[in-house]
Amino acid sequence: MVDAPLLIVGASMAGLRTAEGARRAGYAGPITFLGAEAHAPYNRPPLSKELLQTEGQGHADVAFPIRSALEEGVEWVLGRAATALDIERRVVVDETGQEHPYRALVIATGLRPKPLPIETHGLGGIHVLRTLDDAVALRAALRPGANVVILGSGFVGCEIAATAAKNGAHVSVVSQSRVPLQRALGAQLGGELRRRHEEHGVRFFCGESLFGLVGDPDVERVILTSGVMLECDVLVVAIGSDPNTEWLQGSGLDVSDGVLVDAGLRAIGVDGTVHPEIVAVGDVARYANPLFDDVPRRVEHWNLPTETGKRAGAILAAHLAGQDCAPLVADGWAPLPSFWSDQYDAHVLAFGMTYLADRSELVAGSLDDECVLEYYRGDELVGVCGIGMRSVVQSYRTRFAAAARA
Amino acid sequence: MIKITVDMDKCQHYGQCVFEAPEVFQLNADDKLEYKAEAPDEMLADLEAAADVCPMQAIFLSKE
Numbered sequence: 001m002v003d004a005p006l007l008i009v010g011a012s013m014a015g016l017r018t019a020e021g022a023r024r025a026g027y028a029g030p031i032t033f034l035g036a037e038a039h040a041p042y043n044r045p046p047l048s049k050e051l052l053q054t055e056g057q058g059h060a061d062v063a064f065p066i067r068s069a070l071e072e073g074v075e076w077v078l079g080r081a082a083t084a085l086d087i088e089r090r091v092v093v094d095e096t097g098q099e100h101p102y103r104a105l106v107i108a109t110g111l112r113p114k115p116l117p118i119e120t121h122g123l124g125g126i127h128v129l130r131t132l133d134d135a136v137a138l139r140a141a142l143r144p145g146a147n148v149v150i151l152g153s154g155f156v157g158c159e160i161a162a163t164a165a166k167n168g169a170h171v172s173v174v175s176q177s178r179v180p181l182q183r184a185l186g187a188q189l190g191g192e193l194r195r196r197h198e199e200h201g202v203r204f205f206c207g208e209s210l211f212g213l214v215g216d217p218d219v220e221r222v223i224l225t226s227g228v229m230l231e232c233d234v235l236v237v238a239i240g241s242d243p244n245t246e247w248l249q250g251s252g253l254d255v256s257d258g259v260l261v262d263a264g265l266r267a268i269g270v271d272g273t274v275h276p277e278i279v280a281v282g283d284v285a286r287y288a289n290p291l292f293d294d295v296p297r298r299v300e301h302w303n304l305p306t307e308t309g310k311r312a313g314a315i316l317a318a319h320l321a322g323q324d325c326a327p328l329v330a331d332g333w334a335p336l337p338s339f340w341s342d343q344y345d346a347h348v349l350a351f352g353m354t355y356l357a358d359r360s361e362l363v364a365g366s367l368d369d370e371c372v373l374e375y376y377r378g379d380e381l382v383g384v385c386g387i388g389m390r391s392v393v394q395s396y397r398t399r400f401a402a403a404a405r406a
Numbered sequence: 407m408i409k410i411t412v413d414m415d416k417c418q419h420y421g422q423c424v425f426e427a428p429e430v431f432q433l434n435a436d437d438k439l440e441y442k443a444e445a446p447d448e449m450l451a452d453l454e455a456a457a458d459v460c461p462m463q464a465i466f467l468s469k470e
Contacts, residue, residue: 017458024451043463064463067454303422306458340420340461347418390437394421 003030004101005075006316009082009092010108010244011035013043014282014305016064018106021313023069027320031074034092034100036081036109036244039132040066045302047135048159049342052142053167059132082109085251087275092247104316107248107259107267107280108309111241111300116151118210124218126235129156138236144168147231149222150238151210153180155341157238158193162343165200172230173197174205174222185350185385186360186375192367192387196346205230243284243298253278258286258298264329265312276319279312281305291334291404292353292382299337299353307335334404336397349393351400352383360385364392407444407470408453414439416464423456423465431456444470 006022008015011033019031033040042062051057077094084093091099113128120126127138138160142148146169150157153175165171173180179190180197194204205224213235214221222232245255252269254260259280260268265287267278280286282305286296311333318325341348354360357375365371370388374381381403386393410430419439423431427449431441445453450467457465 020454045461062463065466302461303459338422340418342418347420349420390419390421391433394424394433397425 004090004103005030005032006104006106006320007031007092007100007102008033008106008108009035009247010106010110010282010284011037011039011041011076011078012108012110012282012305013041013064014110014284014309015106015108016041016070017306017309018108018279018281018313018316019070019074020067021310022317022320023313024310025314025317027313027317029073029103029320031070032100032102033074033076033078034080034082034094035076035078037131037133038079039063040076040078042132044130047132048129048156049163051132051135052129052139052160052163055139058136062132082247085248085253087252087278090277103277104320105278106312106316107278107284108282108305109244109247109284111243111283113237114240114242116210116235116237117239118212120213122217123213123215125215125233126219126237128237129160130241138234141234142167142169146170146233148172148234148236149174149230149232150236151175152236152238152240153177153182153204153206154184154238154240155181155339157236158197158343159341160236160238161197161202162200165197165202166344169234170231171202172205173202174208174210174224174230176207176209178206180204184355185348186354186357186373188360188362188367189371189373189385189387192371193343193346193348195368196344200344241283241300245284258284260296261285261287262329263287263333264315264325265308266315266329276325277316279316281308281312289334289337289353290332291336291400292356301337301339303338304335332404336400336404346387348385348387349390350383350385351393351396352381354383354385356382365389408447408450409468409470410441410443410445410453411466411468412439412441413462413464413466416462417460418462420461422459422461426456426459427452 080094212223243258265279354375372386375383384396
């Protein structure tokens with residue numbers, strides 16, 4: 001099957017960067033993208049910000065440019081989800097039953113939002129936000145004056161809250177944690193971001209969950225576990241994500257929480273076998289990062305699909321060229337996670353794995369203005385986060401890079 | 407040569423590009439982005455890396 005393509009399942013940022021990485025490393029053969037969404041790869045962060053508040057914005061505003069290396073020899077099969085993988089025959093089956101043979105396989109199927117944990121009885125007005133189509137549907141619902149209830153206070157929930165509040169909606173955030181972004185940024189910074197949201201009229205119901213929904217045919221009110229009832233025209237469920245790995249069940253790969261991969265992003269079977277012709281990249285991949293420890297984790301930060309994709313593409317290209325991949329895999333790769341968030345005029349930028357920390361420490365500025373916090377797990381610096389103070393936050397990149405080399 | 411354009415309406419001065427292509431992108435003393443409008447072809451990989459890591463996807467490259 002020399003002519004079978006490099007098959008990329010998931011027409012995503014991670015998939016795109018993997019294809020580019022393979023081309024850059026010399027792979028000149030055919031590439032096929034198989035994507036469940038109808039759209040070519042696009043950037044997701046604006047979906048909770050600019051695109052959510054700007055009528056008329058669509059795919060063209062968020063699409064990644066297709067570079068010249070991918071203008072030829074690339075086939076796009078979009079709007080079709082993969083349903084099965086047969087490793088022995090090297091084929092992926094899609095939802096129409098069509099088989100897609102591959103020479104090498106890239107798993108880039110990403111995540112989907114966790115569903116509402118209570119019965120919805122088919123009520124309308126309930127939204128999630130992951131895809132471009134989700135964002136367009138939510139934008140139409142976020143009218144000025146609408147009563148918007150957001151379940152969940154992570155980055156997606158908080159950014160939707162900020163966008164909706166700026167648009168003149170009445171916004172309530174319902175969250176099981178004590179302060180928003182508690183898991184990612186800790187109580188200190190989370191508490192400050194709550195204060196900033198409240199300044200813009202957002203109400204918080206913390207330590208709460210949903211008990212029930214009222215309405216017909218659309219949701220009209222939600223009932224919280226404490227008994228509080230909130231008017232609700234739009235309910236947004238933003239309580240985290242699950243990896244899209246159902247199609248890999250029974251394939252022999254370890255998909256206990258995302259796709260387990262080695263330091264070369266190569267998929268590991270339930271029996272421990274490494275599959276050199278299969279990589280997983282982006283949000284769906286679970287791997288250890290020696291910058292922190294040897295625990296394989298899925299990490300949902302925006303820069304990692306690019307980091308994992310470039311690396312996986314290069315290693316796959318070497319494998320397909322018959323080269324020894326061992327030195328590439330064992331080069332001590334330790335990507336520094338980075339993430340950012342825009343909420344009102346607060347531009348939050350972070351490096352590392354702040355949510356591994358057990359404490360945070362304010363090291364510059366003041367919380368109610370611009371500030372920088374360090375995050376520690378025991379005595380070990382595992383992350384840094386700032387509001388503004390860009391050059392101070394940036395300086396930590398060098399520190400982490402030095403730690404990676406040590 | 408490669409022509410570099412940054413959409414300054416989108417740019418939030420996150421400075422991620424600076425680490426990928428410091429010869430072209432810099433944050434000035436006010437933490438604002440400054441960049442060169444042109445770079446030699448040999449820098450393409452670094453410039454693409456800089457465009458890739460921009461959180462706002464505000465960096466555009468074209469061949470001259």
